[in-house]
Amino acid sequence: MLCFENVSVLRGRKTVLHNVNARIPKEKLTVIVGKNGSGKSSLLSCLTGLVRYTGKILLDGEDLSALSPRTRAQKCSLMPQLLPDTALTTRQLATLGREPYLAPGGKLSQSDRETVENAIRFARMEDLQDTPVNRLSGGERQRAFLAMAAAQNTPLVLFDEPTAHLDADHVGCFLQRVRALADEQQKTAVLVLHDLTAAVNTADYLLVTDQNTCVFCGTKEEFLQQNMAQSVFNLHQTAVCDPDGKERILFY
Amino acid sequence: MENTRRNRILLLLSVLFVLTAVFGFVLGSAQMDISTLFAALLQKEGYETQSLILYSLRLPRLFAGTLAGIGLSVSGALLQSITGNELASPNILGINAGAGFCMIALLSFFPQAVHLSPVVCFVGAFATALLILAVGNRLPRPKTGILLAGVAVTAVFNAGISLVSLLDTDVLAAYRFFSVGGLDGTNGISSLFLPAIMIFGSLIASLVLASRADALSLGDLHAASLGIRPARLRAVCLALAAASAAAVVSFAGLLGFVGLIVPHLARKTAGQPLRLHLPVCALGGAVLVCLSDLIGRLVIAPAELPVGILMALAGAPFYFVVLFRRSRDAVL
Structure with a gap:
């Protein structure tokens, strides 16, 4: 679906991503x-058209650089790490999510x-759709922008550290919604x-970056088998069974 | 729904505008009653003097006030949207300072070419905007970058204005009226056609780009994610804001605060998205300027208080209100 081939990003003299x-x-x-x-965030930013990279990025077989911004926006959306303090309401944000499908000054169709x-x-x-986003709590704000991403309705959805500043309760809720995007x-x-x-317990696949390059890309099982947590983060892994009998992985 | 709310506000403003226009025609140093007004409008025989006053003075003045109101408030709305800062306005961005500098230089060094002042003003304002764009758009955080570039450019041009006035002490008398801003310098309706094209053109273009500009207000990453080229759109919006403000400067001088107050009030009443508050800005701006002009003509009749002074009296406290509100919200 998404292929990175020898992608490198330079910012000034600094190598942000390498091969x-x-x-x-x-x-x-x-x-x-x-x-x-x-280089995690930079990897995602490459898909916005704002970052200059060398190498090839293929989106569903097509070269990303050959796509117009509008076409690209219909195939892939990004929720950045820092969410702006805007006075727009959730409904207005969700309406903005349809922007890649509208002509300039165009109106929303019934299906939109x-x-x-x-x-x-x-x-x-x-319940909160008409409240300005800058009056929402952190978790609610995250969901407001999730509504915008969902309205954009792209086959590929990217999230840059969406749970970084959320409390444990909201982290679970949000990841459950992302899971629903993939499953439903x-x-x-x-x-x-x-x-x-959270990563290992939510993911089907994992990609590990270390020292500005990708060191692992595979299934969750392969990640655990190869003990990547040890080699990259110096963490031990263990499995516990939760009350429902489901196995959960813990790192310490 | 939000559209209904906006439409209600537009209706109210339309009524206010008509009332202001009628009072503007009827009151002043030469008073008219309603029947005289209608006779003068229809240019009936026996009402030549009133017709003259109406068509050569009051109607052009109303048109000028409307254009100034629309031009400045649309400019302010665009600037506040793309910088995400509710204190942005054509003044803060140095557009006015650039025009002012070109104007005072013209008055001082080429007084014989004073008839070129509209062109000079326009070029000065627009060139300043391009300068700010060139510098600000390239900075890592363009939203703040544009504001900072504007502050820097304003400082430079204000210094230039001070320098010229120090070297040529007579020029201040001529420059004074320009720097305050008002509608008394209007030279008949024909001189307003070119500015009108700029101002209405900007308004229409802004309405077409309204949702894109909203996306831009969320930041470059979000805008890019939605399929927009942020730097390009910012440049276009800035150019529209500059053209609009520059057109107003060319006939009304450095009229301040309209571009700050009107978008602010429009957003609070009609809503954050540009497609909701831009029309309210345009009509609200027209009402504000025309009403202020009317008050200015009546308050110390037969002398006139320029619109710029009234706006300063209302506008300066407005800044404090905005800042006070911001600090109060921040506590939450």
Whole structure:
């Protein structure tokens, strides 16, 4: 679905990413983990058209650089790490999510309106849809922008550390919604997370960045088998059974 | 729904505008009653003097006030949207300072070419905007970068204005009226056609780009994610804001605060998205300027208080209110 072939990013003299080769599979949830400064966010930013990179990025077989911004926006959306303090309401944000499909000054069609409604419902923001986003709490704000991403309705959805500043309760809720994007809506979801426990327990696939390159790209099982947590983060792994009998991985 | 709310506000403003226009025609140093007004409008025989006053003075003045109101408030709305800062306005961005500098240089060094002042003003304002864009857009954080570039450029041009006035002490008398801003310098309706094209053109273009500009207000990453080229759109919006403000400067001088107050009030009443508050800005701006002009003509009749002074009296406290509100919200 998403292929990085020898992708490098330079910012001034600094190498942000070096020779990244990775394949992100379709309709699965992939989590990117890595230490701070290892290039995780930059990997996602390459897909916005704002970052100059060398190498090739293929989006569903097509070269990313050959796509117009509008076409690209219909195939892939990004929720950045820092969410702006805006006075727009959730409903207005969700409406903005349809922008890649509208002509300049164009009006929303009936199907656009339905997509907006569904997106607000998906993000569980029906009650708060007319509140300005800058009056919402952190968790609510995250869901407001989730509504916008859902309204954009792209086959590939990217999230850059969406749970970084959320409390434990909201982290779980949010990841559950992203899981729903992959499972119920057959989207390819890519998340950058810094919490390894949350990452491994949510993901189907994992991509590990270390020292500005990709050192691992594979299934969750392969990640655990190869003990990547030890080699990259110096963490031990163990499995516990929760009260429902489901196995959960813990790192310490 | 939000559209209904906006439409109600527009209706109210339309009524206010008509009332202001009628009072503007009827009151002043030469008073008219309603029947005289209608006779003068229809240019009936026996009402030649009133017709003359109406068509050569009051109507052009109303048109000028409307254009100034629309031009400045649309400019302010665009600037506040793309910088994400509710204190942005054509003044803060140095557009006015640039025009002012070109104007005072013209008055001082080429007084014989004073008839070129509209062109000079426009060029000065627009060139300043391009300068700010060139510098600010390239900075890592363009939203703040544009504001900082504007502050820097304003400082430079204000210094230039002070320098010229020090070297040529007579020029201040001529420059004074320009720097305060008002509608008394209007030279008939024909001189307003070119500015009108700029101002209405900017308004229409802004309405078309309204949702894109909203996306831009969320930051470059979000805008890019939505399929927009942020730097390009910012440049276009800045150019529209500059053209609009520059057109106003060319006939009304450095009229301040309209571009700050009106968008602010429009957003609070009609809503954050540009497609909701831009029309309210345009009509609200027209009402504000025309009403202020009317008050200015009546308050110390037969002398006139320029619109710029009234706006300063209302505008300066407004800054404090905005800042006070911001600090109060921040506590939460």
